[in-house]
Amino acid sequence: MxxxxxxxxxxxxxxxxxxxxxxxxxxxxxxxxxxxxxxxxxxxxxxxxxxxxxxxxxxxxxxxxxxxxxxxxxxxxxxxxxxxxxxxxxxxxxxxxxxxxxxxxxxxxxxxxxxxxxxxxxxxxxxxxxxxxxxxxxxxxxxxxxxxxxxxxxxxxxxxxxxxxxxxxxxxxxxxxxxxxxxxxxxxxxxxxxxxxxxxxxxxxxxxxxxxxxxxxxLSPAHPAPGRPVAVPTRYAPMAALLTLPPAARTVVAFAHAGSGGQNDPRDRHLASALSRAGLGTLQLDLLTEDEEHNRHNVFDITMLARRLHAASAWLRRETGLPVSYCATDTGAGAALAAAAADDDIRAVVCVGGRPELAGPAALARVHAPSLFLVGALDTRQLGCSRLAADWMRCDHRVDVIPDTGHLFIEPGALDTVAELTRDWFISHLARVDTHALQGAP
Structure with a gap:
């Protein structure tokens, strides 16, 4: 016709x-x-x-x-x-x-x-x-x-x-x-x-x-919904966090910060704001208290950090009824992948630099969530760590290198590029899962 x-x-x-x-x-x-x-x-x-x-x-x-x-x-x-x-x-x-x-x-x-x-x-x-x-x-x-x-x-x-x-x-x-x-x-x-x-x-x-x-x-102005402080319960003590849920959010991204003060971390705040503007929920989470952070062993205790992040995921699902994804920096990258290895319901993971290889070969091989590694080209150490982690993975994954950028992404425009890539990764993989469900796939 x-x-x-x-x-x-x-x-x-x-x-x-x-x-x-x-x-x-x-x-x-x-x-x-x-x-x-x-x-x-x-x-x-x-x-x-x-x-x-x-x-x-x-x-x-x-x-x-x-x-x-x-x-x-x-x-x-x-x-x-x-x-x-x-x-x-x-x-x-x-x-x-x-x-x-x-x-x-x-x-x-x-x-x-x-x-x-x-x-x-x-x-x-x-x-x-x-x-x-x-x-x-x-x-x-x-x-x-x-x-x-x-x-x-x-x-x-x-x-x-x-x-x-x-x-x-x-x-x-x-x-x-x-x-x-x-x-x-x-x-x-x-x-x-x-x-x-x-x-x-x-x-x-x-x-x-x-x-x-x-x-x-x-219709209403496209401003992110205001976040609200929450205390995420764990087996030992509540974890401080900031929960932001835009109208009709379809997923919540938990930011795995391996320390205290994650709600004030410039990278996390910038990325969380970009995701909120795109209609994604965010949970800016401190996996350690201020006292715990003083002991550097805790910052590298991937098993403990992963357990706390896993507990936060379960709490998020109960509170919001939404699927959960992870965004992580520093040693939180290893914790996020270790937690994803134990939870097949995690939709996607983005590691912004960090130490993803700390999750270990066995855990990385079990991760099912599509995973994106964002690394500054000038940070050769973290680039090597991300490529090593990627080599151990069997799921959908990608390593994106941001040109002329170091490990903190402080160069002009670098963090905006990271935010765009992070947003697109979560949205595209959420869409794939939703479409699969709509088609009645088993």
Whole structure:
């Protein structure tokens, strides 16, 4: 079935999204072609309309072929198969990504025109594209919605390629595509009128969309919820912590700080704030009291620290009913992995530098939670420790090296990069688990 134009496709697609009417939903159009489709869906659902700005990365000698996409808020998606098959060198890819990033910033300024993005925390986001072929742009748009705090992401398109849609189930909670086909060829083959969408067209559609006051549809400013001090019970003594739960949080990340004063640790505070803005709960936890910290043996007692972190996880599940992930620094990295080895319900782990190898080979081999190691390139000792730990692991894991950065990530922009990578790791693996459950997998 061919569509008359993108507006016609949007009206037809809206019928498949009727169940979202009168829910807390925001419609996001993927510029350029997805915006006219999104406008019709938003009008049908009486929902606010916004953008999920992405920039496709195209193979220079085959511009119809995209090897990835960039999105707002530092989102980056690469199709490694296309990168390999196209013969793109690392230098050429880096040059294209840098140029694409500059163009993305310019597009954001042009299309938003000082209009602040609508807050998505606690809402469902419906991401609209005019067609899904490789899926890179759609994946980037879904990740943009997730990083803006969307509690649920629904990807919708009038036509899409089956293989790409299957891959996108890792980042979208639901996919609506009335024409999911083995091969779709060129997107314009599915439209009688596939005229280019101009900047003026996008501005006009956003202006025509009914403005939604901050109180309508439950919209509220996207500020992190305030944290509250809590005492986490353990077998020996309560542990001081700061619990932050944004509206509709889908997981809680426990920060494993192997000492006291973790709530004031600059790294933990920065990372916890970034996760809260993305709609993730956080527990900034002191695994040791001030007196205990004075004994350096306690700081390296991985067994004791892991037991306390495990107790905190059990308490979090009882108190919030949410799944738990770990973010750890210093020797807390070893404790987090040792605790994850004893708890198959931990969703994901991020070690920001630290000593992950202290968990030991046997424990690391038992970890099931997808694990990310973030290390400064200038910190060769911790880089070696992280690679050693990774060599002992059998689960999904990755070591990311932050260029020109030491072990405290104090260099300009370093901690922001760490925050983005940490946020994306938790969100992407949480989405995979949620999608698996939605599909009724055993």
């Amino acid at each position: 061919r569509y008359e134009n993108r507006a016609d496709a949007g009206r037809r697609l809206a019928r498949n999204l009727e169940h979202l009417r009168d829910t807390r939903v925001v419609v996001l159009g993927v510029p350029r072609g997805g915006v006219p489709v999104a406008y019709e869906v938003a009008r049908h659902l009486d929902a606010p309309l916004d953008l999920a700005v992405v920039r496709k990365l195209r193979v220079p000698w085959q511009p119809e072929l995209g090897f990835g996409a960039l999105g707002e808020h530092g989102v980056r998606v690469l199709n490694q198969d296309i990168v390999r098959e196209s013969g793109l060198s690392a230098t050429e890819r880096e040059r294209l990504e840098q140029a694409g990033s500059a163009e993305l910033e310019e597009q954001v300024r042009c299309w938003r025109n000082d209009r602040a993005p609508l807050p998505l925390t606690g809402h469902s986001a419906v991401v609209l594209h005019d067609a899904v072929s490789t899926g890179a742009a759609a994946e980037a748009a879904c990740r943009v919605a997730r990083t803006r705090g969307a509690a649920r992401v629904i990807l919708a398109a009038p036509v899409g390629q089956e293989e790409s849609l299957a891959h996108l189930r890792a980042v979208a909670d639901d996919i609506v595509c009335p024409q999911a086909l083995r091969h779709i060829g060129s997107a314009d083959a599915w439209y009688e009128d596939f005229a280019p969408i101009t900047d003026a067209d996008i501005a006009a559609l956003l202006a025509e969309a009914a403005p939604v006051p901050g109180s309508a549809h439950g």
